[in-house]
Each structure stands twice: as C-alpha cells, then as structure tokens.
Amino acid sequence: MDVMARTLDPPRRDLCTDCGVSRTSDPRRCGRACQFIRPDYARLERRVHGRERDPARPDELHFGPFRRMLRARLRAPRPGAQWTGITTRIAERLLETGAVDAVLTMKAHPDDRWRPVPVLVTDPADLVHCRGMRMGYAPLLALLEPARAAGYRRLAVVGIPCQVYALRELEREFGFERLYVIGTPCSDNTTTENFHRFLELLADDPATITYLEFRADYHVELRYADGRSRTIPFLMLPISRLPRDFFPLTCRTCVDYTNVLADLTVGYMGGQGEQWLLVRNERGEELLSLLGDELATAVPGSAGNRRAPVKGFLANTLRAAGGLPLRSMPRWLRPVVGWLMPKVGPRGLEFARARVEMKACETVAHLRREQPKRVRSMVPPHVWALVEPYGLRSGAGERDR
Ligand SMILES: Cc1cc2nc3c(=O)[nH]c(=O)nc-3n(C[C@H](O)[C@H](O)[C@H](O)COP(=O)(O)OP(=O)(O)OC[C@H]3O[C@@H](n4cnc5c(N)ncnc54)[C@H](O)[C@@H]3O)c2cc1C
Numbered sequence: 001m002d003v004m005a006r007t008l009d010p011p012r013r014d015l016c017t018d019c020g021v022s023r024t025s026d027p028r029r030c031g032r033a034c035q036f037i038r039p040d041y042a043r044l045e046r047r048v049h050g051r052e053r054d055p056a057r058p059d060e061l062h063f064g065p066f067r068r069m070l071r072a073r074l075r076a077p078r079p080g081a082q083w084t085g086i087t088t089r090i091a092e093r094l095l096e097t098g099a100v101d102a103v104l105t106m107k108a109h110p111d112d113r114w115r116p117v118p119v120l121v122t123d124p125a126d127l128v129h130c131r132g133m134r135m136g137y138a139p140l141l142a143l144l145e146p147a148r149a150a151g152y153r154r155l156a157v158v159g160i161p162c163q164v165y166a167l168r169e170l171e172r173e174f175g176f177e178r179l180y181v182i183g184t185p186c187s188d189n190t191t192t193e194n195f196h197r198f199l200e201l202l203a204d205d206p207a208t209i210t211y212l213e214f215r216a217d218y219h220v221e222l223r224y225a226d227g228r229s230r231t232i233p234f235l236m237l238p239i240s241r242l243p244r245d246f247f248p249l250t251c252r253t254c255v256d257y258t259n260v261l262a263d264l265t266v267g268y269m270g271g272q273g274e275q276w277l278l279v280r281n282e283r284g285e286e287l288l289s290l291l292g293d294e295l296a297t298a299v300p301g302s303a304g305n306r307r308a309p310v311k312g313f314l315a316n317t318l319r320a321a322g323g324l325p326l327r328s329m330p331r332w333l334r335p336v337v338g339w340l341m342p343k344v345g346p347r348g349l350e351f352a353r354a355r356v357e358m359k360a361c362e363t364v365a366h367l368r369r370e371q372p373k374r375v376r377s378m379v380p381p382h383v384w385a386l387v388e389p390y391g392l393r394s395g396a397g398e399r400d401r
C-alpha cells in the first residue's frame with residue numbers, strides 16, 4: 001500500500017524545510033517541534049538514548065551519543081541504492097519480519113527522479129522505489145496522522161536530521177506502540193528546483209544524470225542513464241556560477257549533521273569509500289541485527305589533520321559574506337590540489353569530524369550575518385564547543401545555555 005502526502009497547509013515560517021508538521025491537523029505543533037526555533041538536543045538525547053552526548057567520550061561531541069561506529073557494506077549491493085542500500089534493506093527486513101506495519105520514507109516523484117515524495121510503504125517489494133538519494137525536502141511527517149488513521153501501530157521512519165528532530169519532539173503525541181528511526185546525515189541540501197540548475201551546469205544533457213554523490217574522497221561522482229560514470233574534484237565544480245542563495249539559510253545553519261536522534265545513523269562520511277554506521281541505542285542494535293551475515297563490517301579508520309582545511313573553510317565562508325564559500329585559489333592550481341586532497345587531506349573519521357566542524361562554523365557565521373537575533377536561541381552548546389578552536393566564541397547576548 002502506498003499513501004502519498006496530502007497538501008493541507010503550506011509552511012508559513014521563514015526558516016522551514018517543510019518537514020510536514022505544518023501540514024498536520026494542528027500546524028501549531030511547529031512551535032513545539034521545529035529545529036529552527038530553539039533546538040534542545042541535550043533533553044532529546046537523554047530521552048531517546050538515555051543520556052546526552054559526553055564530550056569526554058571520543059567523537060561524541062562531533063557525532064552525538066553512540067554505542068559503536070562501523071564501516072559497513074552489504075555483501076550484495078542493491079541496484080539503485082545510494083551506496084550499498086543498507087538503509088532500504090533494513091526497512092525491507094522490518095517489514096519482512098513483521099517488526100513494523102509500515103515504513104515512512106521518500107520515493108522519487110513519478111515525473112522527476114530527483115524530487116522526494118513522502119510515502120508509507122507496507123509491502124517490502126515497494127522499497128525498491130525508495131532507493132537512492134533525492135535532493136530537496138518534502139513533508140515526510142505529514143503522513144504520521146494518515147499512518148495512525150490506517151491503523152499502523154508499529155512504524156519505522158527513515159529521515160534526515162531536521163525531520164527526525166521534529167519527529168522526536170512529537171512522537172509521544174502520535175502514540176505509536178513502537179517506533180524505529182533510521183537517520184541519514186544531511187548537509188548542503190537545497191530545493192529540487194535549485195538542484196536541477198546545478199545539474200544543468202554539470203552536463204550538456206542533465207536529464208541523463210541518474211546518480212550524484214559528494215564522496216569522501218573529495219570528488220563528486222555522476223552516473224548516467226547509459227551506464228557511464230564520471231568523477232569531478234570538488235575544486236573543479238562550477239560553484240562560482242551558482243546563485244548566492246543556492247543553499248537556503250535553513251541548510252546553511254542547521255545544527256545536526258549526523259542525525260543524532262536516530263536509533264541508527266547510516267551515512268558515508270567516516271566510511272573511507274564504504275558506508276558509515278553509528279549505532280546509537282538498543283533499538284539501533286536491533287535494526288542492525290536484522291541484516292545478520294548480509295553485512296560486512298570493519299573498524300573505521302582515520303588519517304590526516306582537519307585543522308588547516310577547517311580554518312581555510314571558515315576564512316572562505318567569512319570572505320564570501322553570505323554567498324558560497326569560494327576558494328581564493330588560482331584556476332591552474334585546482335587540478336593539482338584536487339588530485340592531492342584524497343591523498344593528504346583528512347580521511348575516514350577525520351574527514352567526518354572536519355565536515356561537522358565546517359558545518360558548525362557555517363551555522364555561526366551565517367546566522368550572525370543574516371539573523372543575528374536568532375543566534376542565542378538557535379545555536380546549542382555543542383556547536384559553540386565545536387567552533388571554539390577556530391576562534392569563534394559567543395559574544396554578548398549570543399548564548400543562553
Ligand atoms: C540531501 C542529502 C544529503 C546527504 N548528505 C550526506 C553527507 O553529507 N554525508 C553522509 O555521510 N551522508 C549524507 N547523506 C546520506 C547518504 O547520501 C545516503 O543516503 C546514506 O548513506 C544511505 O545510503 P544507502 O545506500 O544505505 O541508502 P538507500 O538504501 O539507497 O536508501 C536511501 C534512503 O534515503 C531516503 N531519502 C532519499 N532522499 C531523501 C531526501 N531528500 N529526504 C529524505 N530522505 C531521503 C530514501 O527514501 C531511502 O529510504 C545525505 C542524504 C541526503 C538525502
């Protein structure tokens with residue numbers, strides 16, 4: 001069975017990624033649930049994981065509470081998946097084993113492979129249509145009420161961090177008997193319309209691009225409908241030709257890259273070419289155990305030093321004054337540095353730490369510039385701790401926690 005999102009009430013707030021809450025029967029829920037008002041990660045981490053992140057434990061300041069981290073891949077990668085398909089395979093297993101009545105996730109719009117459309121899936125075979133990454137956001141949580149109305153009592157949700165934050169704030173109101181949350185990291189998202197403009201700059205026939213990923217080896221990978229693939233070093237991307245407002249302020253300032261409130265986070269940043277899993281609590285262990293021998297795992301590695309790249313990124317962000325952080329590097333040097341970065345730049349967990357710190361720097365820099373009054377409420381303590389080594393400290397009136 002397949003239920004598409006209805007369109008009740010469009011979002012009204014200026015900082016909003018249309019997570020779907022404003023489209024429920026009570027749009028006032030946004031005031032209680034929205035990540036873009038006064039996010040309280042410590043409280044929710046305590047409720048979901050039994051404790052908040054502990055900066056004394058390695059990597060928790062950066063990645064949130066977790067029990068263990070893994071490099072992982074499905075021994076039989078699934079066609080059409082973004083990486084090997086761990087996310088949708090777990091969702092399939094939840095349905096196959098009867099652990100849940102339905103999975104709430106995204107599928108591709110029938111007319112646009114890049115546009116996410118929320119869907120409630122009850123037949124495991126239908127998850128094949130959900131594989132792969134779409135760019136943009138869509139009102140996932142608008143289907144929570146229809147899920148209850150359809151009688152689903154045990155639900156799994158696959159979501160990006162701003163959706164998962166609102167879900168955790170509201171989960172008790174919806175009263176599911178059991179809720180599993182699989183989260184993916186998310187950063188640099190934009191509207192599907194903007195993303196199409198980016199694709200137009202990358203290829204003469206953008207409609208033939210079927211896959212895109214910003215890989216941890218500093219290259220974007222593109223795949224085409226005819227089976228070809230191509231990689232482009234980050235430094236050679238046509239960033240300078242994108243409009244200044246290409247990334248909305250929400251996605252430049254959100255404060256949870258790694259989806260810390262999920263039971264299990266499935267990403268790639270710390271995976272050195274494979275997937276990267278953060279098992280955050282007992283329910284996350286349960287989700288992972290559904291894969292049994294299908295999963296090959298290893299200990300994540302770490303190499304390089306993030307300090308200089310993060311410092312450089314912050315300087316570029318400040319110089320860009322609200323636009324895209326272009327590097328002040330001559331054109332001729334770019335291919336050389338593009339070749340060098342995967343060899344000498346931060347790799348594995350150090351790459352993931354670097355990306356989390358860059359995002360934290362962006363949050364502070366962009367909010368200060370565009371919505372200074374919101375710095376106080378929107379920047380949680382862990383973000384201040386992440387940016388401090390780079391000389392960004394809270395000023396007068398910028399901090400209430
Ligand atoms: C916009 C975006 C940015 C991301 N950025 C990073 C990043 O910087 N670092 C990182 O480690 N990982 C990032 N990810 C996650 C990563 O791309 C993979 O989705 C993840 O590693 C799972 O791979 P998989 O093969 O297990 O997924 P699959 O089995 O292919 O399943 C993908 C799942 O993601 C859901 N999904 C796809 N697009 C969206 C969307 N737009 N909104 C909500 N759900 C969606 C699908 O419905 C499906 O359930 C990002 C994901 C998105 C959507």
Ligand code: SF4
Binds near residue numbers: 022036
């Ligand atoms: S809770 Fe969701 S729908 Fe409501 S304002 Fe926030 S992002 Fe938008």
Ligand code: SF4
Binds near residue numbers: 161187254
């Ligand atoms: S970048 Fe942040 S705000 Fe934007 S869609 Fe992803 S999680 Fe949501």
